[in-house]
Amino acid sequence: MKKLIKDNSLSLAFLLLFIISIALQIIFGLKEYNKFLIENDAPAVDIVSYLQSGHFIESTFENWESEFLQMLLFVVFTIFLQQRGSSESKDFSKEEDVDQEPSPDRKDAPWPVRKGGFVLAIYKHSLSIALFLLFLLSFVLHFYGSLKDENKSHILKNESLETAANYIADSRFWFESFQNWQSEFLSVYAIVVLSIYLRQIGSSQSKPVDAPNSETGE
Template identity: 65%
Template sequence: MRTFFKNNGLSVTFGLFFLIAMLVQWLTGFNEYNKERQEEGRQRVSLRTYSASGHFIESTFENWESEFLQMALFVLLTISLRQKGSSESKKLEGEEEVDKEPDRNKKDAPWPVKKGGWILAVYKNSLTIALFALFLLSFLLHLYGSLKDENEHLQQKGLPAETLGQLLGESRFWFESFQNWQSEFLSVFAIIVLSIFLRQKGSSQSKPVDASNSATGE
């Protein structure tokens, strides 16, 4: 068990953080949703019903959407863009290990590398592809949840349901998206710039403490 945690401590810890935060969001969202329903003179719903509601789907995936977009863009843009002095950037000059073509004869290379062809071509970009795919899926689920939640409120008021096109043409959905996107872009900007001047001993996201401010990369 100790060996497993030593080898997987970072993913296990953040996985637990995610599950705890998800549980708290689920329960507090459930209470908030039922509070709104009671104020509108409607009956409370069960946790199971709430889990399929637009309120829960929208609030969950509008956040996931921004996270995956931020990570996808960061992975993609760090291929060609640089920031002098940042630990998050590749060196300003010269080829790095990640730029080299994969060695198909390497003993412990992943199977797509050994396979070659189109499988290798996809695998060489698989991280970016996966992150953009997760962003798109989260975006669509956010859109679905937002439409469902909006139509639930309209139904309560006795108004006609809104179409997908109408929702996309209104400010509400885009406000939900961009209020999260801007915070993610700000956080990436902050770590890129702050890592030029500030340090954290022992962290892979920091340069060595004695590195000069102009030193780029780890």
């Protein structure tokens, strides 16, 4: 068990932080949503009903959407684009291991590499495919939750409901998306540029402390 935890401590730490964060989001989100309902003369809801509400679905997936979009674009852009001196960029002046064609003869090569053909073709792009599907799913759920939350407000105000066809062009939905997207793109820009000049000893996201600013990669 100790070896399992040690070998997976990075992912387990972030998983634990995710669980704590989403639990606190639910607790405070429920309070905020019930405050909104009471102010509009509607009965408060319990946690089960809240988890099915547009308020929870929208607020959760609009953030997930931007995270997966950021990671997808970063993975894809680093194939073709470089930042001289950044630890987050490949060095285009030499061949990198990640650019080499996979060899089925390599010891302990993953099953898709040994299988070859269509399976290997998918596996070679599986990271970007997975991130795209997660982004697409999050985008759809964000839209669904945002529309549901908007229509809840309309119901409380005795107004006609929004249709999906009309809401896809609504400023509220796109404001929710872009307010998250811009922060994700800024954070990637910051780590790419700051890693040129700044160091963090012991981190895989940093170059060696004594490396020159012009050195790309670790």
